Amino acid sequence: MNAPRIEFCGEWYDVSPDDVFYIGREGDLTIDDNPFLHRRFLAIGFESAMFWLINVGNALSATVTDTTGQVQAWLAPGARLPIVFGELQVLFSAGSTTYDFTIHTDAQYFGTSPLTSVAPGETTIGPIQLTSSQRLLILALAEDVLRQNSPGRGEIPASSQAAERLGWTQTAFNRKLDNVCDKLDRIGVPGLRGGRGKLATNRRARLVEYAVSTRMVNPDDVVLLDQEAAANARSSTSV
Template identity: 60%
Template sequence: MKPLTIDYCGELYTVDGPGEFGIGRESDLSIDDNPYLHRRFLTVTSDFGMWWLSNVGTLLTATVSDSTGTVQAWLAPGAKLPIVFQTMHVMFSAGATTYDFTISSEDDYFNTAITVNESGGSTTVLPVTLTTSQRQLIVALSEGVLTQTVPGRGTIPTSAEAAARLGWSMTTFNRKLDNVCDKLDKLGVAGLRGGKGKLATNRRARLVEYAVTTHLVGLDDLPLLEQGSERPDSQPPDSQRPDGEAAGT
């Protein structure tokens, strides 16, 4: 097998040995001294002629995607997956901080060219349909990651901070957050539905990880934040809502 290269904050690490390469608070790749981060969170190992990324932690999860954002997976504790793309992005949150790094390989087992629906010789990508206010909410939560001053390390605001950034009340913000998470959950995005033992902080972090790694939001969406205090509950007419969403949700 050919060696892997891991890029974190501009520092390059080569993985070519038969043993485990650890990633965490105190590992071969020491991410940060964040107390919320496992000492050993992720490992890269070789097996069955392939490289594998494993979550050896007990609490944290990681979001993994290819370079286009069209293939995305949620790596829960105890899970492992093969590294099959030439470029793999890994993002995870520990406390209020979100980290990301890139794994590069010379091997490319799968072609992830974007092909979703073809008609008349053209290719059409079918994105997640979001209202303006839903997109504003996601951008407000993702702003610190999208504009991070230190590559590979961003922050996620509290609900109160994000609501204030948009000029919304907490009631409006929480209703919008519930609606966005329900919509994505119905589309099969794991880790967003609240429940016993699942804190709101984890849900916000998971939403940011998914939105950024799949390119659901980007830097071009930042101007939406300046519209937050104008009409926080603005929605398109019912006839224009393909998902049948009710007004004010």
């Protein structure tokens, strides 16, 4: 297998099998000067005849999926994942910013289709039924990420900003956010609850990572936000 190449913000980076490739606030791929981002967060190394994606940080996690969004892994601090697909999308959040980059290889270990098998330790993602309002909520949070033309960075709005984008009250937005997070938590999506019934403080970022990586929402859906805004405008003028 040839060495992977990484695409980030329209630029390409080559990985050598002879050296560890570091990704973070500093490193071979400098993501951003975001103080919430580890100096060295992720690494790609060659070991046991395979390339591995490794979380070398101590706080942040990354979401890793194949191109179809059917196979997902949550890469916690200290965890590693073999790079066994031809293309992997990596998403992670630091503060209010969500970043993503793509790893390209000529790996032919696994492919995905609705009925294919997956690598040990990975998870297949089944279809999640969303109500129209739940989809709109996720789109309002993920809009900046989805509008990117290439892997890079996107800001996640505060709940008040997302509620305003939708024309909802803050109370209605928070209630629907609770419902979406509860629904995904019940099917085993990690990172949306803080334990013992306490919602995770970074649940908006984690929700965006999961929804974008599993293709629950995609760039074509963003038009629904404009349609909702237009409908709210018509409603307000008719009163």
